[in-house]
Amino acid sequence: MATIRDVARLAGVSVATVSRVLNQNGYVNKETEQKVIRAIEQLRYEPNAVARGLAGKQTGTIALILPDITNPFFPEMARGVEDAAQAQGYTVILCNSDDQGQKEKSYIEMLRKKYIDGIIFASNTLGQEDVEQMRSNNIPLVVLDRAPTRQLCSVIRSQNYEGAKLAVRHLLDVGCRKIAHIYGPQELITAKKRLLGYEETVMHFPWYTPSLMVPGHFRVDGGFDAVKELLKRHPDVDGIFCGNDLMAVGALKALYQLGVRVPEDVALIGFDGIGLTELTQPELSTVAQPIYEMGVLAAKVLMETIETGVMEPRLYELEVTLVARESTKRRAEA
Amino acid sequence: MATIRDVARLAGVSVATVSRVLNQNGYVNKETEQKVIRAIEQLRYEPNAVARGLAGKQTGTIALILPDITNPFFPEMARGVEDAAQAQGYTVILCNSDDQGQKEKSYIEMLRKKYIDGIIFASNTLGQEDVEQMRSNNIPLVVLDRAPTRQLCSVIRSQNYEGAKLAVRHLLDVGCRKIAHIYGPQELITAKKRLLGYEETVMHFPWYTPSLMVPGHFRVDGGFDAVKELLKRHPDVDGIFCGNDLMAVGALKALYQLGVRVPEDVALIGFDGIGLTELTQPELSTVAQPIYEMGVLAAKVLMETIETGVMEPRLYELEVTLVARESTKRRAEA
Numbered sequence A, B: 001m002a003t004i005r006d007v008a009r010l011a012g013v014s015v016a017t018v019s020r021v022l023n024q025n026g027y028v029n030k031e032t033e034q035k036v037i038r039a040i041e042q043l044r045y046e047p048n049a050v051a052r053g054l055a056g057k058q059t060g061t062i063a064l065i066l067p068d069i070t071n072p073f074f075p076e077m078a079r080g081v082e083d084a085a086q087a088q089g090y091t092v093i094l095c096n097s098d099d100q101g102q103k104e105k106s107y108i109e110m111l112r113k114k115y116i117d118g119i120i121f122a123s124n125t126l127g128q129e130d131v132e133q134m135r136s137n138n139i140p141l142v143v144l145d146r147a148p149t150r151q152l153c154s155v156i157r158s159q160n161y162e163g164a165k166l167a168v169r170h171l172l173d174v175g176c177r178k179i180a181h182i183y184g185p186q187e188l189i190t191a192k193k194r195l196l197g198y199e200e201t202v203m204h205f206p207w208y209t210p211s212l213m214v215p216g217h218f219r220v221d222g223g224f225d226a227v228k229e230l231l232k233r234h235p236d237v238d239g240i241f242c243g244n245d246l247m248a249v250g251a252l253k254a255l256y257q258l259g260v261r262v263p264e265d266v267a268l269i270g271f272d273g274i275g276l277t278e279l280t281q282p283e284l285s286t287v288a289q290p291i292y293e294m295g296v297l298a299a300k301v302l303m304e305t306i307e308t309g310v311m312e313p314r315l316y317e318l319e320v321t322l323v324a325r326e327s328t329k330r331r332a333e334a
Helices: A004-011 A015-023 A030-043 A049-054 A074-087 A101-113 A128-136 A160-173 A189-202 A220-233 A245-257 A291-308 B004-011 B015-023 B030-043 B049-054 B074-087 B101-113 B128-136 B160-173 B189-202 B220-233 B245-257 B291-308
Strands: A061-066 A091-096 A118-121 A141-144 A154-158 A179-183 A213-215 A239-242 A267-272 A285-288 A315-318 A321-323 B061-066 B091-096 B118-121 B141-144 B154-158 B179-183 B213-215 B239-242 B267-272 B285-288 B315-318 B321-323
Touching (some): A004 A030, A061 A074, A061 A291, A061 B091, A074 B074, A074 B091, A091 B061, A091 B074, A101 A128, A128 A141, A141 A291, A154 A189, A154 A291, A160 A239, A160 A267, A160 A285, A220 A239, A220 A245, A239 A245, B004 B015, B015 B030, B074 B291, B091 B101, B118 B291, B128 B141, B141 B291, B154 B160, B154 B291, B160 B179, B160 B189, B160 B267, B179 B220, B220 B239, B220 B245, B291 B315
Parallel strands (some): A061 A091, A118 A141, B061 B091, B061 B118, B118 B141, B154 B315, B179 B239, B239 B267, B267 B285
Antiparallel strands (some): A091 B091, A285 A321, B285 B321
8 A cells, every 4th residue: 555655755745745735734836736646646545544633634433422222212313323424434433321421431531532523422411521521622522312501512402392292282183081191201301391292281181180190211111111000090091192102112012911902092102203113013103303314414513513623502403293103093083 | 632752751762762662562671661651640641542543553443334223133233242342442333334235345445544453244245355355454354144155254143044943843832734934035144044944844744835935035014015925825824934023023014914813823933032022012932143242242253353463264153042922822732
């Protein structure tokens, strides 16, 4: 493989001159530039990424830190990030944080030493001081599903509040008269906004009572347990809005075990729009986030920040869509 | 951040000497070494990964090339790779090849320029010439689910043939008297071995006929379509072995639509052991590969190759396990 020295020798110039041509900085006269370019072409010289990283230029590598790639929400997002990155010649380092702050910190440390160009955070435990540290280290950063308080970097998320209202109104539209909510961890902005959307839509109904809200931890088993608790408290519930699809899958299993028919006895809807909702029996209605597009957008915003050097914190709030499937298909329209 | 020059200045030695201490090559007397080490500690100097990459040392980065992270088989494997890598201070670059040879080649090219330490291939279209090219470029390589013909690198796979026999014998054990097979793409060693295991187990039965084998392309919709075709050909089929779990999920949906009860009318079993099989109704029996462990092993074998510099091609064939669930729980034991 040709080195920069080979190029310099063939072009009859110094290594510094070749470097100036490559990095397009400093003055090089046209004729010399042409000689260097011809030598580069002739030798098929490729300035390597590691050397560029050392010179403080970009390495063309970004990191994606997410809680767990085996959670069915994240592969589609990761795919979006990777497709957008690959299209611009970037590679993506995958990091599973398990939402452990300590693991995240050690990743950031490891990535800093490798001169990563930037980080996409889809993990939940990123602290304010981590953001500030990365900012002081000049590491471009894009985060997903975060509140915009003291916003130091771009944030991408979906309309969680509006989506929850869509879900609950859909249940009302198909004739539900007592609607429960299985909610996710309230320290997460996504879970919090969805619960708020539920509460504000139903609080004026005579049947509403706070005990219609049960925690399900955003997990399949959490949704399963929540349904058992919920139907003990309120055997007359006829509609359930789950704060994410994984909990809806668990809820569906519990309802089946209890001999409760979906959608005839209880109509069921989730949130997220993961592929799994099309594979259950019956198929699950959901409020779909544009998961793949969120990944694409995160990568594009990050790469723009890296390439322009301008970190301008912006908030992107993407639209959600009601996807009505069998699990809410009831004969009795209200 | 301190540079190697700062360390040299503080220790009162040359940069070359610091480099010799860092890389533990060449002669440095004890006293000088101590001075350098003290300077390193005092300045909290961290030799950076990019510089190590440039010097021909390891960058601590490996790549995982797989067909598509949104295929539910791969997140668990990727998680295994990443966990094992992270435990040894390596980072993992994720590449989705979509099984397109051209995309793989462009990845390999991109990775080569970034001085990646090694590659794990879980993709299907890696050609013999790609393997040879990587070998000639001295890029350590581990592949998954490959045949060991002209084996130039380590191969990790499961007992596909034995697993298929396990599945079919299980269907026989629960009383099935006419067993069909939905198979995957026959250019894949996994699909081929599983079909062979089916054929050799059933070929001596009087009911056996080749039209009991239907292609399902390893996809959900493929399994769905295959069942419809199969039951047209053989309405009396009472057991189906699907070559992977995704096809079994599709088969289950088709059976439900046709009003065929699982397991009462038809017992159904898949292959792989992905998490999805626990979420369907009824839960799916399957032959489980140790997917996570395959990822861990691939990473460990690769890192060992990187660190020892010894590329000794070995074949690892991991055991599979029969997981009997509701979809094969029939009253009538044969």
